Amino acid sequence: MRRVSPPIIRHDELVTQVREALRFAHRGLERLDDNAAYWVDDADPFVSLKDKVVIEAALLVTVAARLPAADDLGADLRTVAADVRRLLLTPAHRALLMRYPHTAVAIGIGYLAQAATDAHDPAWEEPIRAAFATGLVDGIERLPYRALEVRWLERALSGSSTDDAGLVDGVLAARPVHPIYMSPAETYALTHAVMYLTDFGTRDLPPGMAVAPLLDATGASLVWHLFTANFDLLGELVLLEASTGRGLSVPGRMALGLLLERKEEWGFLPSPGFDPLEYQGLEATAARSYAFRHTYHTNFVWGILCAVLAVAGALVQPTRRPQVASPEEHRDVAATCADAVERAARSGWWTPPSIAASDGSPTTSLARLRVLAGERVGGVVVDRVERAARGAGLGMPAWRSILLDALLTLAARRYDLSLLAWLIEGQSARPGPMTSTEIEAVRFLARQQLPSGAIGAWFADPRNEHADAARDINAAMVEALVRAERRATRGAGGAPRAA
């Protein structure tokens, strides 16, 4: 396998992908009324699902319009902008804006697509700006990343330099997070905050924002979603990396390769909710509606991603080296393990001599990890991710590390503490620093300790403490923590404690 990852998509290929996304958008918007007739849509009283599709298309136009004129996307951009105008800048939407000024955000993104294609219209621009100027646009409660969207739009519409400083502290992207704990909604929030903060890769993140933990969480999330094959989130996570201007990570390049492979083979990227069996059972027009409903978002995201990659040049930057935990993090997790082990011993759940003086456990082989992953997520999925790893030029150690991180995340998310402990133990003899996911997995295991010293949510019911297997279960968990402490101490540059 190659050690250096070349750019996997050339500029002209990226432009082709953007053009295809714009044409996909045009075909979808042309038939939007027919398609939307099949959609159940009662979630938002102000912005219908149909409007959301149009707004996403407007976003695609706005970002794609940043590509140089030489890329010759002008006609496609103007076509989709005209579709947006027909569907979103209507008398009904004007009435909505007059009655509810906060809808200036949704409608304003539609207008942004007009401005991006030089179709300025004061009749729309003035009321939208007025909603911002009066502050009425902020007259509803929004999630923090949605508040960033408002500021982003305000800057884009007015060219002003409003700063996000007061808003950054509230967003998830500014906090320590890990896919062990995150639902798709959190991942979505993480990615969108960065898109708005960086104006899709054209400005730096705010100076006070800790970028390293953010990129750690992004890399770990990419690893996880390579195995869930959530193409929506994979596209958005790569977009996050591309927007920060620090190059793509190894899993970021793998995700890009996987998305491109699927797009080339299928001709579209399905959203996570696309159920081929449900689709099979639909008659012609309903099937067409279903197909667009369950592909539009992922394909628009793909188009936006390709545009950002082409503009920001993330693919010509070197691949970011895998970020490993700092010596301080190693020391911190070693101390956490030591505390947990001591509490377990004090409570009688574990007796120190039960563990061998040496590290003992042989390092889990790549072949064994591969079999485990195949059993849990399916061999087909593992094959595809492995192919993406090869495509990104990964060597065996890097592929092993990705597989291990994915399994650690899976074990914690499934609350399969036996697997988690076994995986942690299988790393104890490995040299070198731990990845952020290894650190977080060990912390997760240590956090499962109850005040009684027992480890695992089973023992929240005290009756389980008297079960036959209770002592063996606890011994297995504690021994994993003993070995994790040694590994972390070595990773921090210190000498492991004697058993």
Added chain:
Amino acid sequence: MSRREALSHRSVQRILMNLSEAKIVNLDASIRSLVEPVAAGLPDEPGSLVGLHVLCCNEYVLVTGLTDVPFRDLTEEASRIRADLA
């Protein structure tokens, strides 16, 4: 079924849906919308055994985020889907 017999997530899902249809439990619309599409994708095999009994099927899917990715079915349907999107 003996008390010690393990349940797969698919089994839990079936029980949940039967209880709902018999109106013994009330799955509200949001939970139902999660449980129903997930059902077809859940493997019915030892690898999907419930690891912790407090996690019922729908919570399990929320927690793991993993369902079978329908690569094969999508590949079989790809040409019809492409035609629908054209």
